[in-house]
Amino acid sequence: MTTNHSGDRRTFRAPKGTFDLVPPRGEAMLAVRDAMAAPLRSAGYGYVETPSFEETTLFARGVGESTDIVTKEMYSFTTRGGDDVTLRPEGTAPVLRAVLENGLHRGALPVKLWYSGSYYRYERPQKGRYRHFSQVGAEILGTEDPASDAELIVLAVDAYRALGLTGVRVLLNSLGSHESRPAYRAALQDYLRGLDLDDETARRVEINPLRVLDDKRSEIQKALASAPVVTDFLSPSDRAHHDTVRSLLTSAGVEFEDDPRLVRGLDYYTRTLFEFVHDGLGSQSAVGGGGRYDGLSELIGGPALPGVGWALGADRTLLAMEAEGLPLPGVTGVQVFAVPLGDEAAAWAFGLVTQLRRAGVAADFATGGRGLKGAMKAADRSGARYAVVVGERDLAAGVAQVKDLATGEQQAISLNGLVTHLQRLV
């Protein structure tokens, strides 16, 4: 029935794995993003925006050729001009690309940046896992100081707290640097080669053995129970880095759980690795995550430039708030609602509302010449505390009726002083 000629009358739906945000969840999403950004803005982070798509190779090299993101989940296409581009599946490689391209790394270090936007992964959709989702991210470039790792974790925890969330847990690990990783990789490979694994997993053992730790299948998780853990292989300097992060978190009053089996789906991580999880979300429990990525700059053609960062998932954070029964944030409505009765009053009310808005009072008005009953219903729905009811007779007398919708009290107020009066009331 869905033909494409001009007589086509079919309706449309949002693409699979995507959804619309309509009020009041739309406002709630804005408030979630604002709450995530607020701690960053007061900690000296600058705002950065990069395009929604990048050269495909940036992600292949940056995120890692053998990751699920690159092998299965990218929205990649060739443009009409023949360029291979990909809708960004994550923000770290693009932000680092932008830092290098704009020479920010040649100025004062570290460079502290935050960003917010849409990301795209062709994943199997389920609750909390979408093909189009929203992240707020933060990156610190140009320092190896473990205080930066700790700062980011504290700022994320502060954002979750500001939203009222109490069920977010911090999982912490260190993957070691290039000094520690080869010995661990070899020990893990030795262990994994001794297991009875399917062909694909066995291949993964040879290409990217750490990835196997992230296999969610219960039989694999059981077989991994006695696998060597990375934290037993840390070099003295990697261990010292990790210990400093841990002690700074403790001194900031941030609780965390050491999780030596924590790995993440991106290959650029070195040393500090962390994830924020919420148990009210089912299998997609990570509300955010990040870590250090000291070698990423070189991988994408830049100079040595250590970095650390995170991205918090706004969609899942909103789900976590709903799971905790928190009221939706950011739904404010208007303060004053004008109810005109008759054409002359309608024109006058339009002017009043314009003045109120310019004076900083959130205001709206009944449209379409609605009668008193319908207009008062609209006033109630608007969330306004005060209704300004005005008919031709009021106008002739130079007054408007200001009704307190909470108490039902009504007072005639002179038109001259009305804006000032309402400003004082709200």
Ligand code: HAM
């Ligand atoms: P990520 O762990 O892939 O890390 O994503 C961060 C967060 O984005 C996740 O914890 C989750 O809340 C949300 N998220 C990811 N995929 C989806 C999805 N399909 N649907 C809904 N939410 C999703 C990164 O993206 C790294 N760039 C983080 C980072 C920054 N590391 C260092 N700097």
